[in-house]
Amino acid sequence: MARPSGPPRESPLSVQAVPVTSGRAPEGLTAADRKRMLRVMLLSRALDERGMTLQRQGRIGFYVPVEGQEGAQVGCAVALDPKDWLCPGYRETAVALSRGIPLRQLLSQLYGDRADLCQGRQMPNHFAFREFRFVSASSPIGTQIPHAVGLALAARLKGEKVVSVAFFGDGATSSNDFHSGMNFAGVYRAPVIFFCQNNQWAISLPRSKQTRSETLAQKAEAYGFSGLQVDGNDVEAVYAAVKEARARAIAGGGPTLIEAVTYRMGPHTTSDDPRRYRSAEELALWKSRDPVERLKETLVREHALTEEEFDQFLEAARAEVAAAIQEVEPLPPPDPGTLFDDVFARRTPQLEEQRAAFLAELPGSGGRKE
Amino acid sequence: MTELTLIQGVNQALREAMKADPDVVLLGEDIGVNGGVFRATEGLLKEFGEDRVMDTPLNESGIVGTAVGMALYGLKPVAEIQFLDFIYPAFDQIVSELAKLRYRSGGQFPCHVVLRAPYGGGIKGGLYHSQSTEQLFASIPGLKVVVPSTPADAKGLLLSSIFDEDPVLFLEPKRIYRSLPGEVPDGDHRVPLGTARVAREGSDVSVFAYGAMVPVAQQACQGLDAQGIHAELIDLRSLVPLDEAALLRSVEKTGRAVIVHEAPRFCGYGAEIAALLAEKALYSLKAPVVRVTGYDTPFPYALEHLYLPSVDRVSRAIERTVRAA
Ligand SMILES: Cc1ncc(C[n+]2csc(CCOP(=O)(O)OP(=O)(O)O)c2C)c(N)n1
Ligand SMILES: [Mg+2]
Numbered sequence: 089m090a091r092p093s094g095p096p097r098e099s100p101l102s103v104q105a106v107p108v109t110s111g112r113a114p115e116g117l118t119a120a121d122r123k124r125m126l127r128v129m130l131l132s133r134a135l136d137e138r139g140m141t142l143q144r145q146g147r148i149g150f151y152v153p154v155e156g157q158e159g160a161q162v163g164c165a166v167a168l169d170p171k172d173w174l175c176p177g178y179r180e181t182a183v184a185l186s187r188g189i190p191l192r193q194l195l196s197q198l199y200g201d202r203a204d205l206c207q208g209r210q211m212p213n214h215f216a217f218r219e220f221r222f223v224s225a226s227s228p229i230g231t232q233i234p235h236a237v238g239l240a241l242a243a244r245l246k247g248e249k250v251v252s253v254a255f256f257g258d259g260a261t262s263s264n265d266f267h268s269g270m271n272f273a274g275v276y277r278a279p280v281i282f283f284c285q286n287n288q289w290a291i292s293l294p295r296s297k298q299t300r301s302e303t304l305a306q307k308a309e310a311y312g313f314s315g316l317q318v319d320g321n322d323v324e325a326v327y328a329a330v331k332e333a334r335a336r337a338i339a340g341g342g343p344t345l346i347e348a349v350t351y352r353m354g355p356h357t358t359s360d361d362p363r364r365y366r367s368a369e370e371l372a373l374w375k376s377r378d379p380v381e382r383l384k385e386t387l388v389r390e391h392a393l394t395e396e397e398f399d400q401f402l403e404a405a406r407a408e409v410a411a412a413i414q415e416v417e418p419l420p421p422p423d424p425g426t427l428f429d430d431v432f433a434r435r436t437p438q439l440e441e442q443r444a445a446f447l448a449e450l451p452g453s454g455g456r457k458e
Numbered sequence: 459m460t461e462l463t464l465i466q467g468v469n470q471a472l473r474e475a476m477k478a479d480p481d482v483v484l485l486g487e488d489i490g491v492n493g494g495v496f497r498a499t500e501g502l503l504k505e506f507g508e509d510r511v512m513d514t515p516l517n518e519s520g521i522v523g524t525a526v527g528m529a530l531y532g533l534k535p536v537a538e539i540q541f542l543d544f545i546y547p548a549f550d551q552i553v554s555e556l557a558k559l560r561y562r563s564g565g566q567f568p569c570h571v572v573l574r575a576p577y578g579g580g581i582k583g584g585l586y587h588s589q590s591t592e593q594l595f596a597s598i599p600g601l602k603v604v605v606p607s608t609p610a611d612a613k614g615l616l617l618s619s620i621f622d623e624d625p626v627l628f629l630e631p632k633r634i635y636r637s638l639p640g641e642v643p644d645g646d647h648r649v650p651l652g653t654a655r656v657a658r659e660g661s662d663v664s665v666f667a668y669g670a671m672v673p674v675a676q677q678a679c680q681g682l683d684a685q686g687i688h689a690e691l692i693d694l695r696s697l698v699p700l701d702e703a704a705l706l707r708s709v710e711k712t713g714r715a716v717i718v719h720e721a722p723r724f725c726g727y728g729a730e731i732a733a734l735l736a737e738k739a740l741y742s743l744k745a746p747v748v749r750v751t752g753y754d755t756p757f758p759y760a761l762e763h764l765y766l767p768s769v770d771r772v773s774r775a776i777e778r779t780v781r782a783a
Contacts, residue, residue: 173531207564216563223530224563228554234520235555238527238535245483245509245533252527264547268520275515430565431600433623436652436699 117166117327119392125166125186125323126383126393127401129158132182133380134405135191136354138413139198139212143358147417148198152213156321156353158182159379160285163326164253164348167334173239173252175232176225178213179285180255187220191412201419207430208422230256230263233282237273240280240337251337253281259290261304270345274311279337281330282308282345285320287352288374292365308345320348321379324386351377424450462642465635467612468498468574472536474613474646475620476506479534482620485512485521486538486574495540496576496635518548525571526555534620535571542577542629543586556625557600572619572626577605578670578720579752579766580633584759590669590721590752595627596697596730602626603697604651607672609640611695614649622651631670638673654701656708660690663714663780666705666731668694671718671767678772687780689716697727705731706739713744714779718767723751745782750775 132154139151154161157179165186168174176183184194193205197215200208206216206224216224223235236254243250260266261284273280286304288295301307308315318329326348333344351374355362362371387393428435428443435443447453462470475482484499484506490513493500503511514521518539525535539545545552552573559569579588596603602624606612612630619626657672658679667675672693679689690708694700709715715735717728728749735747750767758765 175527205564205566206562209562209564214562216566218563218566224559224567226554226558226562228550231523231551231555234523234551235527235530237520238524238529239531240527241524242528242531242533246531264519265523265551268517268523271515271517272520272524276512430561430563432602432699433560433568437702438699 116331117324119387119390121166122324122383122387123393125162126380126387127405128162128186129182129323129380129383130401130405131185131191131408132158132161134402134409135181135185135194137406138409140354140358142198142413148212149200150212151198151358152178152181153354153357154179154182156351156374156378157285157287159323159383160320160326160348160350162186163323164283164330167327167330168253169250169334171221171248171250172334173221173223173236173243173250175223175236175239175252175254176215177229177232177255177257177260178225178227179257180215180225181213183255184215184217184222187222189215189217189220189222191408192416193217195412195416196419199416199419200421201416202422203416203419204422207426230260230265232256233260233263233265233269234272236280236282237269237276237278240273240278241276244279249338251279251281251334253283255283255285257290258284258286258288258295258298258304259293260284261307262298270308270311270343273343274313277340277342280343281333281337282343283330284345284347285350286347287350289352289356289362289366291356291360303347305345305347313343313345315345315347317347317349320350321377321382323379323383350379353378459641459643461639462609462613463636463639464606464609464612464630465496465498467606467609467642468616468630469500469502470642471613471616471620472499472502473505475534475536475617476502476510478646479621481532482534482536483510483512483528484536484538485514485525487514487516487521487540489513489538494538496632498538498574498630518545519551522548522551522556522571522573526551526559526569529569529571530559530567536620537571537573539573539575541587542575542591543589545573545575552595552601552627553598557598560624561600568623569625570623572616572628574616574628574630576632576635577629578631578633579757579762580670582759582762585757588757588762590719592629592697593721593725593727596727600625601698602651603629604695605629605631605669605697606695607631607634607669607693608638610642610647611649611655613642614647615651615695617646618648618651621648626651629669633670634673649695652696652699652701654704655693655695656690656704657693658689658691660688660712662688662712663690663716663776664705664708664712665689665691665716665718665772665776666694667691667718668697671720674767674769675718675772677769678776681769681773682776685777687776689776702734702738705734709735709739710742713742715743715747716750716772716775716779717747718750718772720752720766722754723749724754726751745779748775748779
C-alpha cells in the first residue's frame with residue numbers, strides 16, 4: 089500500500105503557483121468597459137472601508153469585507169447576462185454592485201432598517217434581491233450550490249437561455265453540498281457555473297488543510313466536467329474564463345468549475361483577527377498582487393487611464409458611499425409587527441395570536457389589545 | 459368516486475397536478491423507470507417524460523437542494539424521499555434553506571417545495587424503515603407538516619400541498635398504503651391544509667390521532683361503544699398549521715382527551731397538544747390528558763408490535779380517562 093507522501097502542505101504560498109495572465113485583453117472588453125469595472129471594484133473597496141469602521145463604531149452589527157477579491161467578483165459578474173441567476177454566499181458584495189444593485193439597498197441591509205428588502209431579518213452582507221436574480225444568501229456553508237443546479241435545470245425546462253452561478257469559497261469545497269451540487273450538475277449536464285473563490289483561507293484554515301487535492305479545479309474531473317484554475321486577481325482572465333464557461337453551458341456543454349485563485353486581504357469578518365493565523369509576509373506578497381492595482385496599472389500602461397483619473401474615481405466612490413450612508417442611517421428599524429410576516433405566505437392562526445400578544449406587550453402599547 | 463388505496467390516491471394527485479400545471483416536476487430516487495419503491499409515481503415517467511419525472515442520484519441533500527433551486531425559479535417541485543428515515547442528509551437544506559428562504563428574504567424568495575416521505579412502523583422495517591419523527595419538522599417555523607390517513611385525504615391534501623404557497627412535508631403512512639382502500643373523489647379533489655377532520659362523533663372523550671394511528675384509534679373507539687363510552691375521534695391531518703379551534707371545540711364538549719401517535723413520547727407532538735389543552739381548555743377538562751405513544755427507545759424490529767400503540771392500548775387509555783372522574 090502506498091502511503092500518502094508527507095504531511096499536508098503548510099503554506100498555500102510556497103507551493104501553489106498563481107497562474108499568470110495571458111497578457112491580452114479578452115475580446116469584447118474595451119478600455120471603457122474595464123474602466124467601468126475598475127470603478128465598481130473601487131466602489132466595493134470604498135464600501136469595505138466604511139463597512140469595517142461602521143462596525144467598529146457600533147453603527148452596524150457586523151461586516152464581511154471583500155477586499156482582495158474584487159477582481160474575481162467583478163470579472164465574473166461582468167461576463168454574465170443580467171438574466172443569469174446568482175447564488176451568492178455572504179462575501180459577494182462586489183458581485184451585487186456589479187449587477188447594478190443600488191448602494192442604498194445594500195446599506196439598508198447592513199443596517200437592517202425599514203427600507204431593507206429583507207426586513208432586517210439577517211446579519212449584514214446576507215443580501216437578497218429578487219429583481220436582480222440575486223438569490224438570498226445564508227450562513228451555512230455550501231447550501232447554495234445545489235440551488236444553482238435547480239435553478240439551471242428549471243431555466244432549461246422552461247426554455248430560457250440563461251445560466252446560474254454558484255459562488256463559494258475554498259472551504260466550501262469540503263462541504264456536503266459541494267458534492268451534492270457538483271454531482272447533480274454533472275449527471276444532468278446543467279447549465280451552471282461553479283465559481284469558487286479560493287482566497288487561501290477558510291477563517292483560520294489554510295487551503296492546504298482543506299483538501300489534499302493539488303487544485304480545487306481538478307475536483308470537477310471526478311464529476312465528469314471540466315474545471316480550471318484562473319488568476320482571480322486578474323479581472324480580465326476571470327472574465328474570459330467565465331465567458332467561455334457560460335458559452336459552453338448555453339450550448340448544452342454542461343457545467344464548469346472555475347477556481348479563481350485570489351486572496352482575502354482583510355479579516356474573515358469584523359469578528360476575526362487574522363494575525364492569529366497568518367504572517368505579515370504573506371499579506372504583503374498578496375498586496376503586491378492587489379487586483380485593483382493590477383487593473384489600474386494595465387489601464388495606465390495602455391494610456392487608457394491617468395493617475396489623476398484613478399484618484400478621482402476613488403474619491404467619487406468614497407463620496408458615493410458616504411452619501412448613501414447619510415441617506416440610509418436615519419431610517420428606523422422595521423416595524424415590530426413584521427416579525428411575524430413571511431414565515432408563511434399568510435399568518436397562521438397561531439402566528440396571529442402570538443403577534444397580537446406581542447404587540448399588546450410592547451412598551452408604549454399601553455397594554456392595549458390590537 | 460372510485461375506490462382506491464392510499465398510495466393510489468397519492469399517484470392520482472401527482473398525475474392530476476402534473477396534468478393541470480406544467481410547472482409541477484417530480485424528483486427522487488427510483489421514481490422514474492421503477493415508479494418509486496412503493497409505486498407512488500407509477501406510470502408518470504411514461505406520461506410526462508424524464509424532464510418532469512427525474513430519477514436522481516442517491517443524495518437527499520442534492521434532491522432537496524435542487525428542488526429548492528427549482529422552486530426559486532418558480533417551478534413546483536415535488537420531491538420524494540424514499541423513507542423518512544433517510545431524510546437527515548437533507549436536514550440542513552430543509553431547516554436552513556427551504557423553511558427560511560421566504561422569511562430571510564423579506565418575502566422576495568418564497569420557496570414552495572413539497573417533500574413526500576413514507577413514514578412510520580408496522581411493516582417490519584426495523585430501526586431505519588419505521589420511524590415517526592414528525593416532531594422534528596413540526597418545530598421548524600416556515601414548514602408545513604401534513605399527514606393523511608385515508609385515500610381521499612391523501613389525494614386531497616397532496617393536491618392542496620402542491621398548489622399551496624409554502625413548503626410542505628407530506629408524510630405518508632406506509633403501513634396503510636394498501637391495506638385500507640376507500641372512496642376517492644375523481645378529478646381535482648382538494649382538502650384544505652390546516653383543517654382537522656372529525657372521523658367519528660362522540661360525547662365522552664376526544665381522541666386525537668393522525669396518519670396510521672387513525673384506523674387504530676377508530677377501532678378502539680368502535681369497540682368501546684358497546685360499553686357505553688362514546689368517543690369522538692379527530693384526525694389532525696395537518697400538524698402545521700394545527701387546527702386548534704377543532705381540538706378545543708371537541709374538548710370543550712367532551713372534557714377528556716387522549717392523544718395517540720407512534721413517535722416516542724418525550725417531546726413528541728402529543729406534548730404540544732397537551733400543552734395547548736392545559737393553556738386553553740384546562741377548565742373544560744374533567745380528567746388528566748393521556749398520551750398513547752411509542753416508547754422512548756429507538757424503533758425495535760422483533761418487538762415492533764409491542765412498541766406501536768395498539769387498539770388495546772388505546773382502548774385502555776380511553777377507558778382510564780373516562781373512569782378517572
Ligand atoms: C456549515 C457551516 N460550518 C461552519 C460555518 C462557520 N464558518 C463561517 S465562514 C467559514 C469559512 C468559510 O470559508 P470559505 O468557504 O473559504 O469562504 P470565505 O469565508 O473564505 O469566503 C466557516 C467555517 C458555517 N458558516 N457553516
Ligand atoms: Mg476561503
